[in-house]
Amino acid sequence: AQSVTQPDIHITVSEGASLELRCNYSYGATPYLFWYVQSPGQGLQLLLKYFSGDTLVQGIKGFEAEFKRSQSSFNLRKPSVHWSDAAEYFCAVGDGRAAGNKLTFGGGTRVLVKP
Amino acid sequence: GAGVSQSPSNKVTEKGKDVELRCDPISGHTALYWYRQSLGQGLEFLIYFQGNSAPDKSGLPSDRFSAERTGGSVSTLTIQRTQQEDSAVYLCASSLVGGSNQPQHFGDGTRLSIL
Numbered sequence: 364a365q366s367v368t369q370p371d372i373h374i375t376v377s378e379g380a381s382l383e384l385r386c387n388y389s390y391g392a393t394p395y396l397f398w399y400v401q402s403p404g405q406g407l408q409l410l411l412k413y414f415s416g417d418t419l420v421q422g423i424k425g426f427e428a429e430f431k432r433s434q435s436s437f438n439l440r441k442p443s444v445h446w447s448d449a450a451e452y453f454c455a456v457g458d459g460r461a462a463g464n465k466l467t468f469g470g471g472t473r474v475l476v477k478p
Numbered sequence: 479g480a481g482v483s484q485s486p487s488n489k490v491t492e493k494g495k496d497v498e499l500r501c502d503p504i505s506g507h508t509a510l511y512w513y514r515q516s517l518g519q520g521l522e523f524l525i526y527f528q529g530n531s532a533p534d535k536s537g538l539p540s541d542r543f544s545a546e547r548t549g550g551s552v553s554t555l556t557i558q559r560t561q562q563e564d565s566a567v568y569l570c571a572s573s574l575v576g577g578s579n580q581p582q583h584f585g586d587g588t589r590l591s592i593l
Binding site: 395397399404405406407409412414428453455465466467468469470471474 | 482484503511513520521523528534537569571579582583584585586587
């Protein structure tokens, strides 16, 4: 069964500093990988996705993620964090073998931004 | 707006009562998903609808949970004889079609509290 691990439950970063959120997955085939962001009281917003091709993918809000098959990782990065980036971030893997697209989510990483 | 709409946004009810949660997907989206987000369990897949196909109910936690999707559009998730452990945020998502390479678009969720 597929699984996703986000090792960091909380991360605190200063505004303007760089941010990296870790995501490790377990999946038997080529994974479909996603990063979502959730602000308080809201649903999940898609930041970026990886299906194939270039292993460095660009997303919205200045985020990027790099797929590393050898490390089973899909880490999310942002060079310079803004206060509005304070939120919870979820990594997810899609089940490529099923007809549907069940997403399996990691436990999330809550990001706090210090002024 | 053109996003996924869920109602009510908040629901408080007594243990043992039945509740209905509604999801209106993005127009034209044929795939619809329900997830549950709770403190102890994170984000869990509940059920998936794709067009006129039989739904994938593999994530429903008990027979107290059911869902239907009428006319291929609006969906209702029903929880009968609610229990305190049903307290969670219930998120609905839709995608243009089913499939692992289709990003899911989420609503803001219904926060359910069982007293």
